[in-house]
Amino acid sequence: MSDNYAISLKRTTALMAAITFLSVITVFNLSSVFSNKVGAAQLESRSLTLSSTLDGSKNVGTAGSETNGAAAHHTFEFTASAGATSATFTYCTTAIGGCTAPTGLVLPANPGASSGTTSAASNVLTWTDTISGGANSVTFGTTSGITNPTSAGSFFVRIQTIAAGPVNVDEGTVASAITAGIEITSRVAETLGFSTTGDFGGVGAPGSTCAALTGSGAITLGDPTEQTLSISSTYDNYSAFRIYTNSANGVNIQYEGDTLRRTPSSVISHMPTKAGSVPASEQFGLAVDSVSTGSVSTASRSATISFANVDQAAALANVPDGPLTIASDYDTGSGTITSGGTARFAYVVGTPTTIASTAGFTNCKTVAVRYIANISPLTPAGTYRTTVVYSAVPTY
Amino acid sequence: MNKHNRLLLNIVSQKSRFLYVFLVFVGALGLSMVTGGVVSANLYARLNNRSLTIGTTEPGEITSYTVTWQYPASSTIGSVRFVLCADPYVLDACSMTPAGNMSSALLSSQSGETGFSIASQTANEILMTRPASLAGTMQNTYVFDNVMNPTGIHSKFYWQIFTYPTADGTGTPNYISSVASATASPIMINTKVPPILYFCAALTIDDWCETVDGNFIDYGTLDAENGHSSSSQFGAATNALGGYVVTVNGNTMTSGNKKIQALATPTAYQTGQAQFGLNLRANINPALGQDVYGDGTALVTADYDTPDMFKYQDGDIVATSATGTVFNTFTVTYVVNVPPDLPSGVYNTTLVYICTASF
Numbered sequence: 001m002s003d004n005y006a007i008s009l010k011r012t013t014a015l016m017a018a019i020t021f022l023s024v025i026t027v028f029n030l031s032s033v034f035s036n037k038v039g040a041a042q043l044e045s046r047s048l049t050l051s052s053t054l055d056g057s058k059n060v061g062t063a064g065s066e067t068n069g070a071a072a073h074h075t076f077e078f079t080a081s082a083g084a085t086s087a088t089f090t091y092c093t094t095a096i097g098g099c100t101a102p103t104g105l106v107l108p109a110n111p112g113a114s115s116g117t118t119s120a121a122s123n124v125l126t127w128t129d130t131i132s133g134g135a136n137s138v139t140f141g142t143t144s145g146i147t148n149p150t151s152a153g154s155f156f157v158r159i160q161t162i163a164a165g166p167v168n169v170d171e172g173t174v175a176s177a178i179t180a181g182i183e184i185t186s187r188v189a190e191t192l193g194f195s196t197t198g199d200f201g202g203v204g205a206p207g208s209t210c211a212a213l214t215g216s217g218a219i220t221l222g223d224p225t226e227q228t229l230s231i232s233s234t235y236d237n238y239s240a241f242r243i244y245t246n247s248a249n250g251v252n253i254q255y256e257g258d259t260l261r262r263t264p265s266s267v268i269s270h271m272p273t274k275a276g277s278v279p280a281s282e283q284f285g286l287a288v289d290s291v292s293t294g295s296v297s298t299a300s301r302s303a304t305i306s307f308a309n310v311d312q313a314a315a316l317a318n319v320p321d322g323p324l325t326i327a328s329d330y331d332t333g334s335g336t337i338t339s340g341g342t343a344r345f346a347y348v349v350g351t352p353t354t355i356a357s358t359a360g361f362t363n364c365k366t367v368a369v370r371y372i373a374n375i376s377p378l379t380p381a382g383t384y385r386t387t388v389v390y391s392a393v394p395t396y
Numbered sequence: 397m398n399k400h401n402r403l404l405l406n407i408v409s410q411k412s413r414f415l416y417v418f419l420v421f422v423g424a425l426g427l428s429m430v431t432g433g434v435v436s437a438n439l440y441a442r443l444n445n446r447s448l449t450i451g452t453t454e455p456g457e458i459t460s461y462t463v464t465w466q467y468p469a470s471s472t473i474g475s476v477r478f479v480l481c482a483d484p485y486v487l488d489a490c491s492m493t494p495a496g497n498m499s500s501a502l503l504s505s506q507s508g509e510t511g512f513s514i515a516s517q518t519a520n521e522i523l524m525t526r527p528a529s530l531a532g533t534m535q536n537t538y539v540f541d542n543v544m545n546p547t548g549i550h551s552k553f554y555w556q557i558f559t560y561p562t563a564d565g566t567g568t569p570n571y572i573s574s575v576a577s578a579t580a581s582p583i584m585i586n587t588k589v590p591p592i593l594y595f596c597a598a599l600t601i602d603d604w605c606e607t608v609d610g611n612f613i614d615y616g617t618l619d620a621e622n623g624h625s626s627s628s629q630f631g632a633a634t635n636a637l638g639g640y641v642v643t644v645n646g647n648t649m650t651s652g653n654k655k656i657q658a659l660a661t662p663t664a665y666q667t668g669q670a671q672f673g674l675n676l677r678a679n680i681n682p683a684l685g686q687d688v689y690g691d692g693t694a695l696v697t698a699d700y701d702t703p704d705m706f707k708y709q710d711g712d713i714v715a716t717s718a719t720g721t722v723f724n725t726f727t728v729t730y731v732v733n734v735p736p737d738l739p740s741g742v743y744n745t746t747l748v749y750i751c752t753a754s755f
Contacts, residue, residue, distance in 0.1 A: 189483065189484040189485060189574070190484045190554065190574045190575065190576045191576070192552050192576040192577070192578055193552065193578070194453075194552065194578040194580055195578075195580055195581070196580045196581045196582075196583060197581060198581070198583050198584070213581075215581075216581070217581035217582050217583045217584055218583075218584045218586070219583065219584070219585055219586075220585070220586050220587060221585060221586075221587040222587045222588060226588065226590070227586065227587060227588055228587070228588045228589065228590045229587055229588065229589050229590075231592065235587075237585075239583045241580070245576075247447075249445060249447075256452070257583075260585065260587060262589075268589075352449075371585060373587055375589050375635075376635075376722075377592055377594070377633050377634070377635055377720070377721075377722050377723075378635055378720040378721070378722065379589050379635055380589065380635055380636075380637050380720065381588075381589050381590055381591040381592065381635055381636070381755055382588070382589055383586065383587070383588050384586070384587050384588070384589060385584070385585065385586050385587075386584075386585050387582045387583065387584050387585070388582065388583040388585065389452050389453055389454060389580070389582045389583075390453065390580055390583070391449070391450060391452070391453040391577075391578075391580065392577070392578060392580075393447055393448070393449045393577070394447060394575075394576055395445060395446065395447040396446050396447065396573070396574075396575060396576075
């Protein structure tokens with residue numbers, strides 16, 4: 001054997017040892033990079049669900065609600081190996097590499113959890129509990145909500161389960177994202193529709209828009225030819241009003257006006273209290289007539305009046321929008337107007353007086369108002385007039 | 397499988413897992429962007445229990461506006477702006493200004509939070525201000541006089557209300573709301589009262605002339621020893637403001653050119669004398685007649701208002717009412733006495749009562 005062979009053998013051995021060493025170093029170096037992924041198992045079926053994806057500046061509603069990013073709950077689910085007694089949750093802006101805490105994230109010192117105990121420092125939340133082998137679920141922020149990052153975009157939470165030792169058991173990274181949220185704005189405007197007419201040709205069907213009444217507000221009381229009153233019989237006539245509103249606190253419909261007047265000192269007396277018609281005595285009054293469909297002849301008109309689009313008493317109690325309540329002095333306008341008749345009327349002079357009202361919003365209602373007048377033999381001859389003004393006052 | 401290969405597998409599987417997580421993340425992100433956003437109405441602070449009452453709903457009329465509201469919480473209030481608008485959308489510019497006018501409005505009354513005065517006003521806007529101070533949650537009411545309603549029938553309109561913590565209406569409002577009202581057709585009622593006169597005359601009548609009966613009196617044969625008397629009735633009612641007068645018209649009893657002397661002045665009843673006369677009273681001599689009755693206010697004129705005294709002059713007023721009156725019934729007693737030397741013949745007369753009402 002030559003010295004060269006001996007030397008070659010040494011070199012070979014040394015070379016093999018070096019190669020082995022380098023391989024080991026390489027393996028160790030690789031393992032230093034991938035050590036966790038080589039030695040620790042992955043958490044399976046892992047996820048992070050936020051109670052709100054709004055950023056941490058949004059503090060609307062209760063903690064843990066979808067509108068509150070300032071006090072959110074974070075729910076982690078994962079499948080883990082058995083044996084871990086705690087876990088850390090590290091919030092980062094990236095999934096791997098160096099960890100930078102997401103801007104604006106605030107982990108309370110004791111956020112609370114659905115099970116076990118928690119503590120937090122900076123961007124790391126520590127959970128202490130027996131972590132079962134298999135599926136686990138825990139919600140953090142139950143005591144003191146977690147403030148989400150304040151910047152829109154994704155963030156990551158690196159999870160590490162730890163057994164006594166401490167020994168790392170399982171690991172995994174979950175991701176979530178902060179969004180601006182979709183705000184849908186709507187406005188419900190205050191609504192009011194109110195109209196009057198003395199022309200029943202203008203009382204058409206309201207339709208879906210609750211169309212306003214049309215026609216003149218001028219009406220006459222008296223016989224159809226001469227429009228004169230009589231001491232032997234009562235004359236009547238009608239006007240109508242229509243109302244709708246979305247006022248939550250209801251609406252009052254009021255009337256105001258003078259009695260029938262000829263001169264400053266010559267009037268036909270009004271009916272200050274609810275009463276029936278008494279021919280040959282001075283009376284002027286009004287009331288709501290509950291007649292609806294069909295037609296009514298009045299002594300004041302030569303033609304019949306159609307009430308096809310006027311609510312009747314039963315319809316005034318419509319649901320679901322609630323009834324239109326007629327004031328008690330004005331709720332008996334239908335019936336006879338002869339002496340001793342069944343209809344009742346009243347009239348207040350000089351003060352806005354409620355004739356009907358609702359407690360809340362009302363859909364389209366149309367109402368017929370009936371007027372009567374009687375004179376005595378002493379009522380001076382002449383032309384008498386008045387103007388009755390109706391108004392609707394909704395309270396929102 | 398050596399470690400190296402296992403390493404490769406782990407790296408590949410990590411990549412796969414990472415890709416899976418990434419895809420799930422993207423999907424979740426997308427889903428959260430669709431479903432995870434906040435859905436809610438615009439919650440600007442509103443005034444509670446608010447309403448607007450206008451003095452009259454007649455279009456174009458000058459009237460008063462009473463606006464009222466409650467603050468939902470104690471707030472610093474220094475100024476309030478009212479904007480007349482055709483819509484209630486307080487966050488947008490007014491779509492159209494109704495043709496009302498608030499430029500001459502006067503703040504005539506205030507309650508609740510007070511101390512306001514109008515700082516500026518135009519046709520469609522009023523700014524009222526005060527030194528800023530904390531406002532409570534009581535009901536506040538403000539009355540503005542001299543406001544002109546929008547013109548146009550059935551015109552609904554809104555007052556948009558902006559309250560400010562500043563005393564000059566600048567800055568961000570702390571409350572914004574709308575109230576609504578509407579103009580409407582006034583109901584104009586016309587009627588007539590006709591002139592009314594009830595008048596009738598007969599031997600007997602009923603109330604309000606419902607029944608009248610007879611018009612002929614026959615005294616039979618006249619003689620000087622026995623007086624002769626009879627009666628008839630008339631009645632009247634009217635709404636004439638000037639009342640009425642009733643006159644009696646006609647000659648005394650005549651037969652050709654012979655006559656029974658009418659009593660020119662109220663004279664006692666006396667047989668054997670030439671007498672023709674009447675009165676409207678209940679008499680003793682003769683026992684005939686009745687005083688006026690009924691609910692009316694008419695009166696007998698003086699010359700015919702004394703029992704047992706009789707008179708007759710053609711055209712004399714026998715009854716009057718100074719103003720309108722309900723029905724009165726009058727009973728007329730006639731007396732005829734003749735002297736012994738009265739020429740024979742058939743003596744008669746026709747008396748006509750005329751009622752004249754002054755409207």
